[in-house]
Amino acid sequence: MPVKLNESLSILISAEEIQEKIKELSQKIEADYGDEPILLLGVLKGSLHFISDLGRLLSSQTTVDFVQVSSYGSGKSSTGVVQIRKDLDVNIEGLNVLIVEDIVDTGTTLSHLRELLGTRRPKSLKVVALLSKPEARKHQTQVEYVGFEIPNEFVVGYGLDYGERFRNLPYIAILHEG
Numbered sequence: 001m002p003v004k005l006n007e008s009l010s011i012l013i014s015a016e017e018i019q020e021k022i023k024e025l026s027q028k029i030e031a032d033y034g035d036e037p038i039l040l041l042g043v044l045k046g047s048l049h050f051i052s053d054l055g056r057l058l059s060s061q062t063t064v065d066f067v068q069v070s071s072y073g074s075g076k077s078s079t080g081v082v083q084i085r086k087d088l089d090v091n092i093e094g095l096n097v098l099i100v101e102d103i104v105d106t107g108t109t110l111s112h113l114r115e116l117l118g119t120r121r122p123k124s125l126k127v128v129a130l131l132s133k134p135e136a137r138k139h140q141t142q143v144e145y146v147g148f149e150i151p152n153e154f155v156v157g158y159g160l161d162y163g164e165r166f167r168n169l170p171y172i173a174i175l176h177e178g
């Protein structure tokens with residue numbers, strides 16, 4: 001059961017649990033990629049803390065780039081319209097691209113991104129997502145590494161926002177109507 005924190009937020013995943021999970025994910029990723037270099041591709045803005053914490057645990061040769069894809073506007077539900085607000089700076093042809101996402105919710109953002117990046121002929125294309133909401137899925141899309149599967153609640157913190165608030169929280173919390 002989530003711990004009730006105040007009227008609007010209940011902690012679902014603590015900062016310690018997040019860091020422990022990222023350690024596990026980094027070990028799996030290193031075991032899979034071996035000596036292959038990896039381009040960590042952060043999806044802004046939600047992945048800001050995740051890519052930073054994950055990247056620091058990887059001893060593989062990594063480079064970093066970002067895309068910004070937005071489908072939520074300032075509200076709580078996806079508009080279903082995916083906008084590329086910032087494209088990558090690098091050409092990914094022949095690279096091992098690991099998309100770093102904070103959350104896969106409806107799957108709209110990720111399925112669009114996978115399709116787009118797939119046309120650019122990377123050597124490999126995989127996804128690591130800290131959170132996944134399987135019950136919310138509208139577009140089936142592959143996620144090779146998942147940190148936590150969570151219930152279909154609106155969550156904030158550790159990069160995730162509601163109207164740009166709460167991204168700075170070190171934990172993941174359920175935002176209650178109030």
Ligand code: PRP
Pocket residue numbers: 043044045046047069070071072073078101102103104105106107108109110160161
């Ligand atoms: C959030 C999140 C994912 C996406 C997941 O981004 O960071 O990228 O939504 O939702 P989906 O699976 O339903 O597409 P958002 O568009 O809110 O932008 P932000 O990261 O800048 O907050």
